[in-house]
Amino acid sequence: GQQVMQIPQYQHVQEGEDFTTYCNSSTTLSNIQWYKQRPGGHPVFLIQLVKSGEVKKQKRLTFQFGEAKKNSSLHITATQTTDVGTYFCAGTQLNAGGTSYGKLTFGQGTILTVHP
């Protein structure tokens, strides 16, 4: 079955430092989504990437989807204490017919702590 690996598991940064989390799938993905989960909260959608090589930005967050549609990254520039939480990637797998299974496989998540 599909596996989505995410690294690092933990990241501690000083406020103002940059942060990157990486996601790698064992199979080609239809699309990849990124979610943020605050401590004690539920996952909240950040963005979806669909096209090979796609790059999207949301203020200080930059999301990339690899050319082979098997990997992705989330980069946060100049972290703030409000960035604290767990960041998950989640991929939708393509089946043999080239269409989507329509269900998400989540990476293990990266827990980000920011020291003021």
Place this chain on the structure above:
Amino acid sequence: SAVISQKPSRDICQRGTSLTIQCQVDSQVTMMFWYRQQPGQSLTLIATANQGSEATYESGFVIDKFPISRPNLTFSTLTVSNMSPEDSSIYLCSVEVQMNTEAFFGQGTRLTVV
């Protein structure tokens, strides 16, 4: 978008008993999912709740342990049956308004089995 009401938010249950978790959506949705999340861990898909037919379970999850109902396009329940301490976890329902678009999550049910 979709707003999801999930109940209960938390419960402490005796082993051997069952708990039913409810998920109500403010709009009709085709795709409805149930996940389990151990504290500090990732989300594991339990099953896809299908309206009008049996749920589709992922490997490692069976209907006898996690029966699911989906009577209409806005509501679903997940029952955790014959609970043991290993079932202690956070259970989340999720919907996609359109297939392969963003998923919306309920607030989660934090279950502790003693």
